[in-house]
Amino acid sequence: MLGKPTYAIVLDRDNARALSLRHMFSVICGETCEVYSSVEAFFDHVSTDVSPQVILVGDIPDRADAVKAIADxxxxxxxxIEQSDGDLSVEDAFLQGADDVLRVPYTLRELALRLRARIGLLGSSENDNLFLDATHWGDEAYISERAGLTESEAHIVHVLMKHSGKIVSRDALSLEIDGRAWDYGDRKFDVHVAKIRKKLTSTFGDNISVQTVRSAGYILSIDEIGQAELAENQI
Known part of the structure; x- marks a missing residue:
């Protein structure tokens, strides 16, 4: 069976930013996303007959030439993505074939809304509430990138972040992540949460943590120090 076509491609040497963008597409939006650090790596792996919905070009060598080559x-x-060092002006980006320019700093919500208006990303009315509750997107992307969470682990943190400080049941996790009720006795989420807890503790100590509440579910907690770290590390 063929896999799901690639929806988004990110070219960026800034690993944190690239992973945050991949997090937005794959975890928040449920779309596939690939990341490359150079235009050469991009063309080595992507054929010219593919049709990704969106390509984002950030910090890579010879950006002007790269934008033109990709556009062609x-x-x-x-x-x-407009860089703070101004190596590629907004005007030049458009002249080289870019359809839009995203200025740093930006939020993941801004990018998603921009893509919703331009190409219909998350365009159905059922996703309206997702955009209304998007203040945590950047925080969860930072947590996932810093702690080295897998995509499955990041999906769980995504749900827990939406209910930060409140207990999330296994049934609620299963409904949101798998689209079905939780099967009693299934320890999948227990196993994932144990790995998430270990990674969060190793990275953030007790400042950002996940606890298991017996017979109830899981709760993600962020103390004042953790909140301060998240506030200082936005895109």
Whole structure:
């Protein structure tokens, strides 16, 4: 069976930013996303007949030439991420073929809303509430990147972050992540949470943690020090 087509491609040497963008597409939006650190790596792995919905070009060598080469060869909505050092002006990005320019700093919510307006990402009305409750997107992307969470672990943290400080039952997790009720006795979430807890403790100590509440579910807690770290590490 063929896999799901790649929805988004990110080119960026900034690993934290690239992973946060992949987190937005794969975990929050439920779309596939690939990340490359150079235009050469991109063309080594991506054929010119693919049709990703969106391509984001951040900090890579020879950005102007890269934007033009991608625009000429690959279909898709092309966004250039404007760098603080001004190596590629907004005007030049458009002249080289970019469809849009995203200025740093930005939020993941801003990017998702921009793509919703331009190419219909999360365009159905059932996703309206997702955009209304998006203040935690950047925080969860930072936590996932710093702690080295897998995509499955990041999905769980995504749900727990939406209910930070409140107990989330196994049934609620299963309904949101798997689209079905939790099977009593299934320890999948217990296993994932144990791994998440270990990674969070190793990275953040007790400042950002997940606890298991017996017979109830899980709760993600962020103390004042953890909140301060998240506030200092936005995109």
């Amino acid at each position: 060869a690959i279909p898709g909505f092309l966004i250039a």
